Amino acid sequence: MPAITHIGLKPALERVASEIDRHFDLLLTVPDDPRTRLYQAMRHAAIGGGKRMRPLLVCAACDLFNVDRDAALRVATAIECIHVYSLIHDDLPCMDDDAVRRGRPTVHVAYDEATAVLAGDSLHALAFELLADEATHSDPFVRIELVAELARAAGPAGMAGGQAMDLAAETETFDLSTTTRLQQLKTGALIGFCLEAAAIMGHVPPDGRVRLRGYARDVGLAFQIADDLLDVEGDPDAVGKPLQKDAAAGKATFVSLLGVDRARQQAGMLVEQAIAHLSNFGTEANLLRAVARYVVERDR
Numbered sequence: 001m002p003a004i005t006h007i008g009l010k011p012a013l014e015r016v017a018s019e020i021d022r023h024f025d026l027l028l029t030v031p032d033d034p035r036t037r038l039y040q041a042m043r044h045a046a047i048g049g050g051k052r053m054r055p056l057l058v059c060a061a062c063d064l065f066n067v068d069r070d071a072a073l074r075v076a077t078a079i080e081c082i083h084v085y086s087l088i089h090d091d092l093p094c095m096d097d098d099a100v101r102r103g104r105p106t107v108h109v110a111y112d113e114a115t116a117v118l119a120g121d122s123l124h125a126l127a128f129e130l131l132a133d134e135a136t137h138s139d140p141f142v143r144i145e146l147v148a149e150l151a152r153a154a155g156p157a158g159m160a161g162g163q164a165m166d167l168a169a170e171t172e173t174f175d176l177s178t179t180t181r182l183q184q185l186k187t188g189a190l191i192g193f194c195l196e197a198a199a200i201m202g203h204v205p206p207d208g209r210v211r212l213r214g215y216a217r218d219v220g221l222a223f224q225i226a227d228d229l230l231d232v233e234g235d236p237d238a239v240g241k242p243l244q245k246d247a248a249a250g251k252a253t254f255v256s257l258l259g260v261d262r263a264r265q266q267a268g269m270l271v272e273q274a275i276a277h278l279s280n281f282g283t284e285a286n287l288l289r290a291v292a293r294y295v296v297e298r299d300r
Contacts, residue, residue: 009290016059016076017052023077027126041111041119046084049102051298053223053291054079057194060287061212065202074136075146075197081127082154083190088120090163096245124154137201145200153193162186166251174252180221183254187227188220211277215288218274223295225267228253230299232260267296 024046030039055076062072091098091106092113099109108116130136131146152158162185165178174182195212204212231245232255255263274292278285 009287009294012060012287013052013056016056017050019073020052020055020077020080021047023073024080027077037111037115038118038122041107041115042122044104044110045088045101045107045119046080046123049104050080050084052080053295054083054190054194057191057216057219057288057291058197060291061195061198062201063287064281064284065198065204067198067201071136071201072198074130074133075201078127078130078136078146078150079190079194079197081123081130082150082159085120085123085127086154086159086163088116088123092116095163095167098245127154142200142203146197149196149200150193153189153196158185158189159187162189169251176254176257179252179254179257183221183224184217187224188217191220191223192216211280215274215277215292218270218277219292219295222267222270222274222292225254225263225270226296226298228255229260229263229267231255264296271296 024043028039028043028046030036030043055073058076058079059069059072062069062075087101088107090096091101092108098106100106104110106116107119111119127150128147131150132143134143136146137143154160156164162182165174165182166186169179169182192213195216196209199209199212231253254266258266271292275289278288281288
C-alpha cells in the first residue's frame with residue numbers, strides 16, 4: 001500500500017480509521033457459539049469510533065522509514081486494541097463510572113460489567129497476539145522488542161500506572177509536577193510507543209530515536225492539555241462524553257493549575273517544540289507536523 005505522508009491530515013485520518021475498522025472487522029468475526037456476546041461487545045467498543053490518532057501516528061512515523069504499510073497497520077491495530085481496552089475499563093463503575101463514550105453507551109451499559117471486563121481483557125491479549133505474529137515482522141528480535149515496549153507502555157510504568165495516579169488524585173492534592181507525571185504515564189506512554197514502534201520496525205538504533213521520543217513527549221502533553229481545555233470549554237455532543245467530571249471530583253488538571261490562558265499557551269509551545277524535534281526530516285514528516293497541530297485544534 002502507498003504511504004500516507006503525501007496526503008492531508010483529514011484524508012489521512014479517514015483512511016487510517018477505515019483501515020483500522022476493517023482490521024477489527026476481520027479480527028473480531030462473531031463466532032456461532034456462547035462467546036457471541038463477548039465478540040459483540042468488543043466490536044461495539046472497537047469499530048466505528050474514536051479519532052484513531054494513535055494508529056495515524058504509527059503509520060505516519062513508519063512512513064519515515066519506509067516500513068511496509070500492512071505491517072505498520074498491524075502495529076497500529078495493536079496499539080488501538082490497548083487504547084480501546086483501557087477505555088472500556090476506565091468507564092466501569094469501579095473506575096470513572098461513565099455511561100457514554102464516543103456518543104454511544106459504554107460497553108458495561110450496552111452489555112454488562114462482566115462482559116465489559118472480558119472484552120477489555122480480550123483486546124489487551126489481542127494486541128500482543130498481533131505483535132508476536134510473524135505477519136507483523138519477519139525478524140523475531142523486532143517482534144519481541146515491540147512486545148516488550150508495548151508491555152512497558154501499557155503497564156505500571158506507563159498507562160496503568162498513570163490511571164492509578166488518576167484514581168489517587170480524587171483524594172490527594174497534586175501539584176503541576178505530579179499532574180504532568182500522571183499524564184506522561186496515562187496518555188503519553190502509549191503515544192510514545194507509536195513513535196518508538198516505527199523506529200523499531202525501521203531498525204533505528206536506540207540512540208537514533210531521541211528526536212522521535214521528544215516529539216512524542218511534547219505531543220502527548222499537548223494532547224492532554226487540549227483535553228483539559230475541551231473538558232472546560234468543549235461541546236459535550238462534539239466530544240461524545242460528559243464534561244467537567246474532573247472538576248466535580250476535585251482533581252487537579254492543567255487548566256485548574258495554570259488557568260485557561262496559560263494552559264492554551266503551554267499547549268501551543270509544546271506543539272512548536274514537537275515540530276522542532278522533526279527538523280532533521282523533510283517533507284516526509286509533514287503529516288507528523290500536522291498531527292502535532294491537530295491535537296490542540298480539535299473539537300473532540
